[in-house]
Amino acid sequence: IDFKIITNNGTHESMKMLIDLKNIFARQLPKMPKEYIVRLVFDRNHESMCIIKDNTKVIGGICYRKYPTQRFAEIAFLAITATLQVKGYGTRLMNKFKEHIQKQDVEYLLTYADNYAIGYFRKQGFYQEIKMQPDRWKGFIKDYDGGTLMECYVHPFIDYGN
Ligand code: ACO
Structure with a gap:
């Protein structure tokens, strides 16, 4: 198992992986x-x-977006392919993600969790109580009804590596 950060940089390899990931998101x-x-x-x-x-x-x-001036990142989509869910990959992915984002000086993660994913996010350290001051994030991310806004504090000194 490898974890790779992929951006739309025009290479064939990145395009192929983003298409595969897009298809997983669309299905899940x-x-x-x-x-x-x-x-x-x-x-x-x-x-x-x-x-x-x-x-x-x-x-x-x-799939996420960093807001460097605000020192938070928003998780837009998160999914594991159907046949491999509930085997721990989602947890490993979140830990790797925290490890990565911590190095980018991001302090908080925000996400609109689907109701059936709230339990997963809670286990990953996300809370419905938002600790960031509203002026730090409001207006930066879009409101999205049908989801519950959740926040996770990324401690600068915790080793999230696994
Ligand atoms: N509700 C409650 N608990 C859950 C859920 C859920 N929907 N999914 C997983 N868990 C629990 C597991 O039981 C496990 O608990 P344990 O540690 O006590 O055993 C823990 O969360 C972690 O499970 P993993 O195996 O690491 O999770 P998985 O690999 O299945 O990944 C994910 C979780 C990403 C939610 C996956 O199930 C999935 O792709 N679901 C469909 C798409 C989805 O709902 N995505 C999130 C939508 S919200 C958004 O995208 C911003």
């Missing part, structure tokens, strides 16, 4: 409009961390 997040998923996954302000099996096969990932 059926309430999200497909065009919206495509737009964000290929948007140059967004990056994705992919989990890759056997060197080439994307089995899941996180």
Whole structure:
């Protein structure tokens, strides 16, 4: 298992992985409009961390956007392919993601969690109580009804590596 940060940099390899990841999101997040998923996954302000099996096969990932001046990042989409869910990959992905984002001087993660994913996010250290001051994040991320806003503090000195 490898974890790779992929951006829309125009290379064939990145495009292929982003298409695979987009397809996983589209299947696992059926309430999200497909065009919206495509737009964000290929948007140059967004990056994705992919989990890759056997060197080439994307089995899941996180699409996110950093707001460096605000020192937070928003998780737009997160999914593991259906046949490999509830085997611990989602937890490993989140730990790797925290380890990565910590080095980028990000202090908080925000996400609109689907109701059925709230339990997963809680186990990953996300809370419904938002500790960041509203002026730090309001207006930066879009309101999205049908999801519950959750926040996770990324401690600068915790070793999230696994
Ligand atoms: N509700 C409650 N608990 C859950 C859920 C859930 N939907 N999914 C997993 N868990 C629990 C597991 O039981 C496990 O608990 P344990 O540690 O006590 O055993 C823990 O969370 C971690 O499980 P993993 O095996 O690491 O999680 P998995 O690899 O299945 O990844 C994920 C979790 C990403 C939510 C996956 O199930 C998935 O892709 N689901 C469909 C798509 C989805 O809901 N994505 C999130 C939508 S919100 C958003 O994208 C911003």
